Amino acid sequence: MGCSHLVIQRDFAAFFLHFFYQSWMLYPENESTIVSWIWIGIGILFLTTAFIILLVTHYFEQIRKNKRKMIQLVRNAETECWESIHYLQERDRERLSEELHDNIISQLNIIRLNINTRNGKELNSDLKRSMQLVRELSHNLTPPDLNGIELSDFISDYLVQISKEVEVLYVNHTEQDILISGTIKLNLFRIVQELITNILKHAFATEITVLLRVSVKYLSLVVKDNGRGFPMEKYNKGIGMKNIQSRSRKINAVYKFKTKPEKGTRCIVFLTLNNTKI
Known part of the structure; x- marks a missing residue:
């Protein structure tokens, strides 16, 4: 985009100089008019140059803004990733705590309360059940399929x-x-x-x-x-x-x-x- 404007500016300057050279040589009596046109041309060149500079400046500013946005997006993604990891860890801890408290401890409490009233065979069966619950929990914390x-x-x-x-x-x-x-x-x-x-x-x-x-x-x-x-x-x-x-x-x-x-x-x-x- 910047190169095309520079080419236009160069061609316009060449045409402008050629035009005023021919006018000066062929019509010297129009000196004041030619001077006015020279100032007009200089003004146009100045405005064109200023416009091109603004375009180039805006172009590079957009590049910097996009770069800052990309950096911020990467940071946000990293933050969300760590938050997700933390959430999953906390959820697993909560689940483990619930399973231990609600399932295994509940089963052991039943055994403790019945230890004086039940025979050895029944208590042995309950203990085996508790051991099985512990094994299931230690494997992968997978709840029973209901x-x-x-x-x-x-x-x-x-x-x-x-x-x-x-x-x-x-x-x-x-x-x-x-x-x-x-x-x-x-x-x-x-x-x-x-x-x-x-x-x-x-x-x-x-x-x-x-x-x-x-x-x-x-x-x-x-x-x-x-x-x-x-x-x-x-x-x-x-x-x-x-x-x-x-x-x-x-x-x-x-x-x-x-x-x-x-x-x-x-x-x-x-x-x-x-x-x-x-």
Whole structure:
């Protein structure tokens, strides 16, 4: 772009000089007119030169701006990359913490609470189950595949273990052929585990009731006990409550606690299901 303007300027200057040379030699009586044209030509040359300088300056300024933009884009990409790595690391740490607390520790608590009331064969079976959970977690932190398992059956199998320590009432109202994702099943089951673990450890309850209701549009889960209750301010600070909050967020569920001293505790978990029957 700059070269073409320089060529035009050169050709124009040559023409301008040739024109005024011929005019000066052939018409010397028009000296004042020729001088005026000379000044006009000089002005045009000056303006043309100034215009070309502005174009060249603008061109190189655009190059510098584009270079700065590229540098900033690279920096932003590096920042986003490191933020993504940090996010994935934190997510894996959170997941590991949840799995340890909600699954393995829950299983070990059952063994601890039943150690004086159950025979060696049953305890050995529970210990093997705990060891298997640890192995699964240490391999790749992959949660169990629940796509082929009904949520109600998954909860029922767990409550069978609990019923050996405390009286458990399980009420299941699940409509047939309702599709529930593995993510929802896993997180709801972990919430049940956390709630019952806290009941066994802190509430000194003799009865636990679990109510599961599943329809096409919604799912509700209620876990309640007849224990001594607890101050919510104290419970909110524990890792168990944080895990319940985290798992509820993952499945877009809402939950509510109701507890009174010596009158037990009730937890309700509710979420909508955006599907139809299979």
